[in-house]
Amino acid sequence: MTKATARAYPNIALVKYWGKRDSTLMLPLTGSMSMTLDDFPTTTTVERTPEAAADHFELNGEVIEGEPLRRVTKFLDLVREQAGIREFAAVRSKNEVPTAAGLASSASGFAALALAASKAYDLSLDPADVSRLARRGSGSATRSVIPHFAVWRAGDDETSVAEAIDAPDMRMIVVVVNAGNKEISSREAMKRTALTSPFNDAWVSSTEQALESMMSACADNDFTRIGRITETNALRMHATIQACDPPILYLAPTSLAIFNKVRELRESGLEAYATADAGPNVCVIARPEDADAVAAALVEFGSVRTMAPGPGAELLADSEA
Ligand code: 2P0
Structure with missing residues (x-):
């Protein structure tokens, strides 16, 4: 596959993540726990572009450059390294969080990007692997991979992933x-x-x-x-x-x-x-x-x-x- 589309939703932590033990591997100081929301998703398409000389990033139809593009490229570099594929990609994201809603979009954004990019680059990842990958984009994205309620353990690079936890409906x-x-x-x-x-x-x-x-x-x-x-x-x-x-x-x-x-x-x-x-x-x-x-x-x-x-x-x- 060279093109894939994924959707993910924001989450709100009930036990918060605040602080990093390792800011390269994005390991948190503590574990955290969250509820994934059922609205305001980010939908992202990743398409490999073999002829391109750089990654391309669009958000809500607008071409994005500077620091946000650099963050996307840095993230895709990890995917390329895991996949052994050097091709650049076009990333097109639609964010349904109204700017005024003030809900973090980096969680839904990097969770959707992790899943879409892993498919577009032919990586075969289970949800724990996608969660581990999403973590490298933004800590809170680790939890947005998981439906309903998630617990993200502090762990090390291998074990710092989110998994589902049962909680009463709320x-x-x-x-x-x-x-x-x-x-x-x-x-x-x-x-x-x-x-x-x-x-x-x-x-x-x-x-x-x-x-x-x-x-x-x-x-x-x-x-x-x-x-x-x-x-x-x-x-x-x-x-x-x-x-x-x-x-x-x-x-x-x-x-x-x-x-x-x-x-x-x-x-x-x-x-x-x-x-x-x-x-x-x-x-x-x-x-x-x-x-x-x-x-x-x-x-x-x-x-x-x-x-x-x-x-x-x-x-x-x-x-x-
Ligand atoms: C959380 N927050 O647990 C906490 C509570 C905000 C307050 O995770 O640097 O955007 O990308 O890992 O994930 C917001 O931090 O920070 C956050 P990075 P992120 O939801």
Whole structure:
């Protein structure tokens, strides 16, 4: 095969990945656990171009150069090395995440690219191999290969892959907060955290514990424990990041208002738990039967969208691209 198309979806971590042990191999400091979403996919076609003198990258119909192209080429170099094929490729991606949604597209982007590129270069990879490959593009992409719920172990180059984990069905209510501030990228902020946050060691040890507790809460089908671990781990990540020098503040006043509202909902008997990534948006988990009520309680804070556990990276027939 010289051409293949794949689709993958974003994921939101319930136990966060924040920090690298090895930034070349993209090994994380800790394991993490996430829910893959069922909307906002990235669809990517990789086509080998034997005559071309370089890779070509288009995103939503626009030719992309500079750093994003360099990152795609560096990733394809790994695929070429594994395949023993030197040909360059044309990569055409369609990203359905509205820019304003603020959901990370590097997870869905590199998961889709890993699967499409491995097929276009005739590599025969199982999902664990695709997850390992996707990791080299972006850490969070490791988990987007896996459907529904994924656990990504810290491991070494061989074992640092994501695999499926059973968890109770739930919904994620994404609240898009329009804070308008320019954010520092996760990659840069992770480096600064490791170098300057005095809380980094505590973050690493508490997250390893949180992951073990999360695995056991999932095995017990215990939504309440899952929720408590999720919210605590998110706020510990933000505390660690805020302690950088110079400090980094991803949460906006509205983000904090949502965390408070979610606590009030719990106190009134509606069980929900909040988390937030490297930005002001807040994602709230709830049982499926409570999702509509939780979403309705959060519309005052921003635009709200309810997601279910979604598919892993999947190959498409070209007619579906
Ligand atoms: C996560 N985030 O677990 C954490 C929580 C954001 C906050 O993974 O440098 O874009 O490409 O590995 O994957 C965002 O970091 O960073 C992220 P790289 P990535 O989802």
